Amino acid sequence: MALPVILAVIGVLLLIISLVQPLAGALRMPFSVVLAAIGMLIAAAASFLLHTELTDAFNEPARAILDFPIGSTVFLYVFLPTLIFQTALTLDVRQMMPDWVPIFVLAVLAVVVATAVIGLALLPLAGQPLLVCLLLGAIVATTDPVAVVGIFRDIGAPARLGRLVEGESLLNDAAAITLFAAFLAILVAGETPGFADAALSFLWTLCGGALVGHLAARAAAWLIGRLPEQRSAAVSISFALAYLVFIACEQLLGVSGVIAVVVAGMTLSLLGPSRASPDGWSYLTGIWDQIAFWASSLVFVLAAILVPRLLASLSLFDLFLILVVAAAALAARAVILFALLPLLSLLKLSPPVSIPYRVVILWGGLRGAVTLALALAVTENDIVPDDIQRFVAILATGFVLFTLLIQGTTMRWVISSLGLNLLSPRDAAMRGQVLAVALENVREAVARAAEAYKVASGTALAEARRYAERIDEAASAGQGRELTDKERLSLGLLTLAGRERDIIIERMRARTVSAALLPSLLAQAETLLDRARTGGWSDYQRAAKQTLAFDWKFGFAQFLHRRLHASGPLERLLARRFEMLFVTRTVLEELSSFIDSKIVPILGLRVGEVLHEIVERRQEAVAAGLDALRLQYPLYAESLERRLLRKIALRQEELEYMVLFEDGLIGPELYDNLRRSVDADRKEADRQRRLDLALNARELVGELPMFADLTGEQLTEVTKLLQPLFVIPGEQVIRRGTPGDAVYFIASGALEVSLPGRKVRLGRGDVVGEMALLHGRPRQSDVHAISYCFLLRLDVRAFQGFLAQHPGIRRNIEQVAAERAAANAEAVA
Incomplete structure (x- = not known):
């Protein structure tokens, strides 16, 4: 198909998408569900126009739509990295961390269980080998991030519920795609790897992808930090990050590209705001929001256009098998949600998830473009037999339609029926008080505006009276349940x-x-x-x-x-x-x-x-x-x-x-x-000014009263013996009971000496630790820094030699030691 035709089709689809958005709001339906329905209508209309005998005027446009070059690689390599990266980029990772256990269980273990349950449920009915049934189970086990996140945001799900579902939908693609690739390789090659090899390969796929994504995002954040004022450069770096990480992991390293992109997006969301300029980061996230909107909308429309083609030979028995797949998927999901998660909460391994939340998560396991892309990958593989291609295409497509048209359209009703669209009791108790305070501020602002704009007094009074009535209503509404202290x-x-x-x-x-x-x-x-x-x-x-x-x-x-x-x-x-x-x-x-x-x-x-x-x-x-x-x-x-x-x-x-x-x-x-x-x-x-630690030991020694009588040559000699020592508040300089190994001169700061029954503070010019060295006894007290200190340390051997050479300083130190010994004895007495 010629490039101008492809661009024209995309342009028309984007125009349709812009009109569907207000339509979805008017119908109170999730935007993604309406898009899918519009896509199927477009495909059906194009097929009718192409084959009708009424006119041939629309044959070329209809053929352009039906033959549009969209396949599994386009979904997986063009759209998926963009959609996953943008969702991960906007996640509040820190708020999600308390729920990492249920998210991990839903994203990994639930996929494995769903694959097994769906495969075993189909085995006695479908007339296909177990491997093919498991292959289909892996294809339909993954919830689609575009479908799930879009619908939950449209209907305004509670924040924690949204985080649980978003986290699951982002991470479970990797597990499902890994299982799918393994089953498809076995089906094509006919060789079955051992369980241990398969398990290790699965773990390496997930952990390796996470490591690559994290390191690549840190490198990208560093690069953005070097160009803080270049907004377009930051967007380009982030865009390159998503695609290069995905392609490198999938094509070169053999690890999960999906996990790599998810981790890269979350890492950049943590590091990016502090690396880019404030305007640059807002610009970057805004660009990604727009790109993701285009990508997610086109994904649903293009995937829906494929549905009539994939369901061309649908039979009643196929409908039965689709219902079996739906029942098995819900049953497997229910086991995880209503058996395993409560057990983990009982064992204190996971925060509890309420029953209404679990019901919504059960019903909210929507499938979309990822499932269709994996099914297309099977139908596009010439080695796979035709009957298996048909089996996978029909059941996967039918199940996607079931989740979107049945589960997706009823999701708002489920949430409202469970009361999850209502304020929590705590928020409801606060609402009246918040309204009263806010409306009082609004009333005062209206009064000031009326005075500034010379509004007629009657109108101003009427408007003020309206807000006063609302304030009274808010105060009355807040008289129900009171918040506890x-x-x-x-x-x-x-x-x-x-x-x-x-x-x-x-x-x-x-x-x-x-x-x-x-x-x-x-x-x-x-x-x-x-x-x-x-x-x-x-x-x-x-x-x-x-x-x-x-x-x-x-x-x-x-x-x-x-x-x-x-x-x-x-x-x-x-x-x-x-x-x-x-x-x-x-x-x-x-x-x-x-x-x-x-x-x-x-x-x-x-x-x-x-x-x-x-x-x-x-x-x-x-x-x-x-x-x-x-x-x-x-x-x-x-x-x-x-x-x-x-x-x-x-x-x-x-x-x-x-x-x-x-x-x-x-x-x-x-x-x-x-x-x-x-x-x-x-x-x-x-540009940060350098903080100088003032390590000029000779200058510090010369400022100490104890060394005031030394000549310049003697100061130089003393300086060679002293070791500068910087100490932070709370650091222990001397421990009681340890042998005396050094004496400390306080050049700046303050130390606290802990003696029996009292504490003594020493400051600039004082000496500490000398008594143990003079008398050869263990340390008699603990000494801590109570501020930032700069000390000059003289070890025991140098101390003895130093005192022998300078009898005047020895007398000063012995006098200080004698005074302290007398003070200590008096304190004990």
């Missing part, structure tokens, strides 16, 4: 955590947060949100405390600093921590005002007080960490403040130019010139 606190905490994430995203869009810091801030905000959702306020507080803890990276950086004298990694981590604390402090201040303005009017003063207490604890912890760093590095703190103000100024400058351009006061050439100037200044502001 625990529910109010849970909602408030979720709102607070969600607002923290939104503030960070707003800062990102305003470009007042550095790109290097953004992934850490977003990850912390998502962790707080997850903990608030799953564990309540106690888990939230533990997570908030954990965000300020020092992870393994700090430990490794300290090792490099102490052992290899490589200070770069530690300097970068401290600089990042400094900025993170700085940004977190400003975010918490905004959260405090958000509690009073938004949460208290809806959830009450008591919830507001608790949330304020939680935020204040976080503010105290952040302030303590920030003050410790600020005292250690005041110049760096000042540079961060200047950098923040500079970024805010640049954002405002950018907005000013944008307003002038939109108002037509400046032309595009001048606007582009001004914008480029702002971008250049922003790159300079984004």
Whole structure:
């Protein structure tokens, strides 16, 4: 078929699709189901026009539709990567993680069970070998992501139910396609592999695809991060990612391309927002939404056009077998949903899934283009006998029609019958209060608008009276079930955590947060949100405390600093921590005002007080960490403040130019010139200033009072003996009971010595650890850092030799030791 004809057919189909969308809304039918019906009508009409004797005027258009070059490879290699990648890209992966067990069971185990049950159900009736029946079972076992996701989004399914079904439909393609490929290979080659080999091959297919997708997406995210302002480049990279990963896995590596694309999409959805610019990421997701709409719509129409051809020789016995397939598929799905999932919940291996949810998931196992594509792959294989081709084509196509036309059209009714379209009791209890607060704000805004626009007083009063009546109705509606204190606190905490994430995203869009810091801030905000959702306020507080803890990276950086004298990694981590604390402090201040303005009017003063207490604890912890760093590095703190103000100024400058351009006061050439100037200044502001650990040991030694009398030559000699040591808050410097191996001079910061019954704090210029070395006894106390400290460590052998050479310093240290021994004895007495 000529290329202009193909393009013309696609153009006509896209025009039809644009008209079907409002039609589906008017009919209150899922868009994908109406598309499938329209596709079958187009095929039927084309067949009639081609074979009718009434006229030959439409023969060429009808032939172009019926002979359109659409096959299994087009569905699998052109449409499937796009559709799966876009769906994975828009998933909220973190919200899906609590349900990973039921999703995995539905996506993998349910496919295997459905394949076996359908195959065994057909075996005594179909007159085909077991292998062929299992092949058909694998073909129809997979739910189609396009059909399922589209319908569930159209009918507004509950959020968790949608996540369960979307997760299953995205991942089960890999399991079904793997089983299909194995059965088809056996059917063609006539060789049956061993069970162990087949199981290992299945696992490698899934795990290998996941690994390839994850690594490829990380590489793509890194590349996007190198081109943050190039929106078109980011879209191109993501588009290449979907197709290259799919083709490489399927054609070169022998692993699941579907799993690879799913994992790649989810990984990029986690990493992408922090790598691309805010406008660039919105542009990327918007482009993918449009591409996916075109692809999903064309998939349904083109697949439906094939249906009359695939069902050309349908018989009554075939209809019976289609019903057998439908019954077996539902039975297999019911076993997983109503037997296995409750058992897993009973064993605490999976979160419980309610019975209404399980009923909807059972009925929502829709099939679509993926099943038809696999069936076409069988019919297009010349080695497969004709009777097997016919058997697979008719039963697979008939089952797809059953799920779309029967299950798809009744899905809205099922959900409404189970009450899943209604608000939860908690949301219903909140509705009246939310409405009352919102409508009061609207009423005040209407009054201000009426005054500003000089609206007649009668009209303004009538409109105000209407809103006052609605406020009274909302207040009356909210007098039913009251929320418990625990529910109010849970909602408030979720709102607070969600607002923290939104503030960070707003800062990102305003470009007042550095790109290097953004992934850490977003990850912390998502962790707080997850903990608030799953564990309540106690888990939230533990997570908030954990965000300020020092992870393994700090430990490794300290090792490099102490052992290899490589200070770069530690300097970068401290600089990042400094900025993170700085940004977190400003975010918490905004959260405090958000509690009073938004949460208290809806959830009450008591919830507001608790949330304020939680935020204040976080503010105290952040302030303590920030003050410790600020005292250690005041110049760096000042540079961060200047950098923040500079970024805010640049954002405002950018907005000013944008307003002038939109108002037509400046032309595009001048606007582009001004914008480029702002971008250049922003790159300079984004450049992170180096945090210097001040490792000049000679300078630090010279500033210590104990070494004040040394000459320059003696200071150089002492410096060679001392090892610079950076210590973080909470780190233990000396452990009680251990042998004395070194003495520590405090160049900056503060240490706390834990003695029996009391604690002593030491600061700049003090020495610690000398008593054990002077008297040859084990350590008598624990010593911890209470701030960031810079210490100078002198080991025992160097210490003894040093004191022998400098009797004056020995007398000073012995005097300090004697005073401490006397103070300790007095404290014990």
